[in-house]
Amino acid sequence: MAVKAGNSKKLLPVAEAHRAALTLGVREVTRRLNASLGGTLVSSLAGASDTKASHKWVKESGPQPRPEAVKRLNFAYEQWQRVAAAEGEHVARVWFIGASPWLDYDTPVNAIREDRLAEVSAAVQALVDDTFSG
Template identity: 60%
Template sequence: MSIAAIAGAAHARTARLGIREIVRRLNAALGATLVAATAGSKDRKISYKWAQQDGPTPNDVAVKRLQFAYTQWLVVSEAEGEHVARMWFIGANPWLDQDSPIDAIREDRFREVASAAAAMVDDGFIG
């Protein structure tokens, strides 16, 4: 399957989920502190509140970042496994000028992160 097809399928799966479910899944995969950082929040525990049915809703910018992060999580974790995907999200990344994907997502560098995820999955591909 091509990188475009993998990314498209991951995006479609993400689009079918509500933001609370996305946050729950990211919390389980990355931990609440990293999820809050990805969204751009300084409150390390806010993602626990976002995951609750009666909790606050993240703002539109945070929603966009969280949806994107979950799509990239699916792309990398399904190809490389969850442990590798977690390390990919937090580690210095050569395709992102040694920034982590979490930092790049928080800075809204979505194209760069998507290319870095594709490169990880395709062992060096840069689109």
């Protein structure tokens, strides 16, 4: 499976987004998500009750996120990479916070927080492939 990138229609393998999340480490993944989505949204999608948690996670001396938060953060980064490669960063940000017809009009941020990862992945694939038939 591949993802088209921007207007050039260059293809980015989905597996590449997965590898990037795993090789960067959770602190760097969180830093990049914070830069793209903002710390409050990143903390929320990770399932943290503290809205500043994601800012603490990026510090070398900061706490490590719990394993379930790490899973959500890595997953969110993978999906961010896929959407941004296909549609651009501005569209990716709007997609993460907007009501999605692929998720019964819930937001991807909420769906990730609720561990509906398979649904979010399918929604990203439908967006990338332009295959929504709602």
